[in-house]
Amino acid sequence: MLLKKKKGEEPKDLNKNNIKFKGFQLRSLGVLLALIVLVVFFSIMSKGKFITISNILTVARQISLAAIVGVGLTFVIITANVDIAVGSYLALSGIIAAAILYYGVHWLLVLIITMLIMSVIGLLVGTIVAKQKLNSLIITIAMMGIARGIGLAYTGGAPIYIKNEAFISLGTGYIGPIPTPVVIAAVVLLIGQFVLRKTKFGRYVYAVGGNQEAAITSGINADRIKIIVFMISGMLSGLAGSILAGRLFSGNPTAGEGFELDVIAAVVIGGTSFMGGVGNMWGTLLGAFIVGIIANGLTILGVGYFYQLIAKGFIIYIAILIDQQTREAGLKGSRV
Amino acid sequence: MNNGDIFAMNNITKVFPGVKALDKVTFEVKPGEVHALVGENGAGKSTLIKILSGIYRQDEGQIFYKGKEIEIKNPRHAQELGISTIYQELNLCNNLTVADNIFLGREDSKTILKYIDESSLVNKCKKYLDMLGADINPNMPVYKLTVAQKQLVEIAKALSYESEVIIMDEPTSALTLNESEKLFNIIKFLKNSGKSIIYISHRLEEVFKIADIVTVIKDGKLVGTKLLKDLTYKDIVKMMVGREIEEKYLGRHTVSTRTHGDVLLEVKNFTKNKVFENISFKLYAGEILGFSGLVGSGRSELMRAIFGLDYIDSGKIIVKGKEISFIKSSREAIEYGIGMSTEDRKKDGLFFNFNIRENVTISCLDKFVKFGYIFSGKENSIVKEYMNYLSINPPNSEIKVINLSGGNQQKVVIAKLLATAPDILIFDEPTRGIDVGSKSEIYKLTRKLAEQGKGIIFVSSELPEILTISDRIIVMNKGKIAGEFENKDATEEKIMMLAV
Numbered sequence: 114m115l116l117k118k119k120k121g122e123e124p125k126d127l128n129k130n131n132i133k134f135k136g137f138q139l140r141s142l143g144v145l146l147a148l149i150v151l152v153v154f155f156s157i158m159s160k161g162k163f164i165t166i167s168n169i170l171t172v173a174r175q176i177s178l179a180a181i182v183g184v185g186l187t188f189v190i191i192t193a194n195v196d197i198a199v200g201s202y203l204a205l206s207g208i209i210a211a212a213i214l215y216y217g218v219h220w221l222l223v224l225i226i227t228m229l230i231m232s233v234i235g236l237l238v239g240t241i242v243a244k245q246k247l248n249s250l251i252i253t254i255a256m257m258g259i260a261r262g263i264g265l266a267y268t269g270g271a272p273i274y275i276k277n278e279a280f281i282s283l284g285t286g287y288i289g290p291i292p293t294p295v296v297i298a299a300v301v302l303l304i305g306q307f308v309l310r311k312t313k314f315g316r317y318v319y320a321v322g323g324n325q326e327a328a329i330t331s332g333i334n335a336d337r338i339k340i341i342v343f344m345i346s347g348m349l350s351g352l353a354g355s356i357l358a359g360r361l362f363s364g365n366p367t368a369g370e371g372f373e374l375d376v377i378a379a380v381v382i383g384g385t386s387f388m389g390g391v392g393n394m395w396g397t398l399l400g401a402f403i404v405g406i407i408a409n410g411l412t413i414l415g416v417g418y419f420y421q422l423i424a425k426g427f428i429i430y431i432a433i434l435i436d437q438q439t440r441e442a443g444l445k446g447s448r449v
Numbered sequence: 450m451n452n453g454d455i456f457a458m459n460n461i462t463k464v465f466p467g468v469k470a471l472d473k474v475t476f477e478v479k480p481g482e483v484h485a486l487v488g489e490n491g492a493g494k495s496t497l498i499k500i501l502s503g504i505y506r507q508d509e510g511q512i513f514y515k516g517k518e519i520e521i522k523n524p525r526h527a528q529e530l531g532i533s534t535i536y537q538e539l540n541l542c543n544n545l546t547v548a549d550n551i552f553l554g555r556e557d558s559k560t561i562l563k564y565i566d567e568s569s570l571v572n573k574c575k576k577y578l579d580m581l582g583a584d585i586n587p588n589m590p591v592y593k594l595t596v597a598q599k600q601l602v603e604i605a606k607a608l609s610y611e612s613e614v615i616i617m618d619e620p621t622s623a624l625t626l627n628e629s630e631k632l633f634n635i636i637k638f639l640k641n642s643g644k645s646i647i648y649i650s651h652r653l654e655e656v657f658k659i660a661d662i663v664t665v666i667k668d669g670k671l672v673g674t675k676l677l678k679d680l681t682y683k684d685i686v687k688m689m690v691g692r693e694i695e696e697k698y699l700g701r702h703t704v705s706t707r708t709h710g711d712v713l714l715e716v717k718n719f720t721k722n723k724v725f726e727n728i729s730f731k732l733y734a735g736e737i738l739g740f741s742g743l744v745g746s747g748r749s750e751l752m753r754a755i756f757g758l759d760y761i762d763s764g765k766i767i768v769k770g771k772e773i774s775f776i777k778s779s780r781e782a783i784e785y786g787i788g789m790s791t792e793d794r795k796k797d798g799l800f801f802n803f804n805i806r807e808n809v810t811i812s813c814l815d816k817f818v819k820f821g822y823i824f825s826g827k828e829n830s831i832v833k834e835y836m837n838y839l840s841i842n843p844p845n846s847e848i849k850v851i852n853l854s855g856g857n858q859q860k861v862v863i864a865k866l867l868a869t870a871p872d873i874l875i876f877d878e879p880t881r882g883i884d885v886g887s888k889s890e891i892y893k894l895t896r897k898l899a900e901q902g903k904g905i906i907f908v909s910s911e912l913p914e915i916l917t918i919s920d921r922i923i924v925m926n927k928g929k930i931a932g933e934f935e936n937k938d939a940t941e942e943k944i945m946m947l948a949v
Contacts (some may be wrong), residue, residue, distance in 0.1 A: 142574065177843075217562075310823055311813075311822055311823055312823060313814045313818045313821050313823060314821060314822045316814060319800075319802065319803070319807075320800055320803070320811055322598070322802070323800040323802035323803060324797070324799070324800050324801065326796055326797035327796075327797045327798055327799060327800055328800075328811075329779060329797070329809045330758065330779055330789070330791055330798065331777045331779065331812045331865065332778075332780040332783045332796045332812045332869075333780070333811070334778070347587065358508065382809065389802075390800070390801075390802030391802055418763075422596065424577075
């Protein structure tokens with residue numbers, strides 16, 4: 114004891130729940146509530162068509178790609194960066210997979226090689242962001258065009274067909290009663306959440322995003338962390354792209370257009386902030402469900418795709434708005 | 450309610466998650482007075498003035514302006530009421546120029562549709578900067594200024610609003626003695642023009658120089674408001690802290706009974722172009738080596754270079770007998786057994802998205818990580834150990850550090866560095882913006898660590914502090930070592946002579 118304790122001072126009993134129920138936790142509850150409201154709304158409006166088991170599985174399958182890529186993007190956004198190129202990566206990886214499959218390589222090897230190649234692209238992007246200190250938004254917008262362009266150039270604009278049954282089943286098959294992509298997404302989500310919350314690497318990701326200067330002062334190699342998260346994003350885009358190629362029976366240069374919007378919406382709605390330092394995978398999953406349910410519900414109700422785009426943009430706006438409000442409730446005063 | 454007050458805050462209560470920051474505090478400001486607001490960190494002073502400047506709304510209590518009850522809706526409203534605030538954290542837009550910052554939002558409205566009349570803005574700006582004796586070019590972008598210069602710009606901005614009440618929160622924390630003196634003269638001038646100054650400072654010597662009346666706050670409650678002439682230094686400290694602070698804090702360093710051991714660290718001819726030149730010194734085990742000098746003398750830059758955060762152009766460093774050409778990263782420095790707490794904890798010391806536990810362990814995760822997995826049981830016990838050792842308050846490791854007082858925040862930073870078990874410690878301005886009680890704790894801690902055989906480099910711009918804590922003192926001036934003293938040979942004047 115360095116000094117005598119002040120007379121009568123008891124350790125202030127700060128009710129843990131008291132703190133948690135402000136801000137962040139509040140927002141998670143809010144998102145869950147929104148989800149429930151949407152489910153009820155669409156069930157009623159569609160006269161029950163929405164709430165069938167077959168439709169629920171369809172929704173799950175539809176969001177599985179966004180969920181997988183969302184895991185990677187969550188890592189990136191927590192470090193206060195962004196990867197807009199994921200839509201183009203989806204197409205490119207499908208083409209790479211289809212191209213290699215053409216030569217009769219084993220499907221698992223193809224999957225691994227594709228993911229590897231995509232993570233090398235991530236390595237490149239991450240290195241440029243870290244070392245050249247280029248804004249990740251700008252650099253990944255550039256990659257969006259470059260990756261899409263490479264795919265179109267290689268294929269001449271036409272799809273490359275896939276005949277390998279095993280590979281196709283990645284996108285169309287079932288494990289038990291559950292579609293394969295859903296199972297894969299679940300596994301990826303669980304691993305992602307575990308890494309984020311329970312590992313040294315995950316802690317460093319939050320640190321770099323929360324205060325990069327402090328991270329460097331504390332002995333963290335911030336550059337390396339940033340490079341790795343972009344590699345993860347690339348790799349998971351490769352996985353999702355392969356699953357999609359299986360589903361489409363082809364590697365398709367026009368695949369995934371607009372996909373980045375879905376994924377970013379999912380991540381942001383789920384509570385991961387562009388400012389960095391906060392976020393988690395359950396939020397991303399919730400966000401993906403909300404985006405997916407809205408698309409699915411509106412489709413069942415016969416609302417056109419164009420109107421769905423408007424709805425999606427609006428939702429992202431609301432999500433960011435709520436992010437600002439709850440951020441300040443959860444932290445005292447304004448964020449330094 | 451009008452007894453000549455410009456502002457009166459009555460029975461103000463404010464609660465934050467888990468903390469009652471203010472508990473029925475009453476605070477009155479009269480025109481033409483310098484009113485010092487004094488208290489330990491976490492006492493509630495910053496909260497009180499943030500309510501007055503419109504950033505927070507009180508949960509209970511009333512505010513009166515010239516006798517009439519009012520509600521201060523937001524900072525702009527407070528500004529319109531005639532209240533200007535200069536924050537310790539500085540509130541400038543780094544990418545804009547000095548002139549832009551001073552006139553932010555008030556560019557001459559006549560010309561706003563044409564173009565902003567650059568030259569008249571610059572001239573007005575010059576007027577206020579000259580009043581402060583500040584040699585700053587109004588067209589200079591703010592990010593190029595030093596912390597001291599930025600603060601002068603803030604003060605010029607407040608002056609330009611011609612407010613009736615100017616609140617200054619630790620304004621001299623990054624100013625030199627000369628600049629502080631100039632500030633005091635300006636405060637006197639403002640007071641004579643009928644303005645009121647609310648002056649928050651931990652430096653009681655300053656309070657005694659310029660204040661008319663003193664209000665002391667402790668643990669969110671008002672302890673008392675008294676005229677300065679009725680108070681002594683000891684009286685105020687007692688009111689602030691409510692317990693006996695041993696004389697040793699206020700007195701000189703007593704002869705150390707510690708014997709110095711081996712050379713832990715030797716720096717040889719460290720040179721970084723335009724920053725520091727030919728720096729050589731030794732650090733012994735069991736020694737507290739003070740680094741004194743003016744703001745901008747290169748001390749922090751030198752320490753960052755030693756800790757691997759910045760490059761040097763030439764020089765060698767010998768750590769515990771091992772010669773290295775330079776340390777490449779903070780991780781490497783930590784592995785060599787060096788730890789550092791930086792000059793600005795908000796900028797690069799703390800993670801505000803993290804709680805106490807996550808902050809304390811971030812540099813030493815390997816202690817309880819296996820194959821990448823964090824073992825939280827062990828993490829919690831390590832954190833508890835350090836929280837006890839440093840008396841971090843409140844003793845709940847899950848609180849986000851943004852909710853802690855400045856003193857406790859600094860303790861978290863120190864805990865973080867202690868957790869890596871270093872032999873060589875570098876403290877860069879560890880008591881900046883911290884109350885008397887926490888300062889004293891940090892001095893005791895520093896001595897304790899030295900007794901354990903560690904070598905400590907203590908960088909400080911506060912002369913009394915340097916004389917209290919150091920065994921040996923090195924003075925830096927414009928990037929060079931100007932002199933070195935044993936503590937017994939040093940005086941404030943001698944140090945100052947070498948520093949300027």
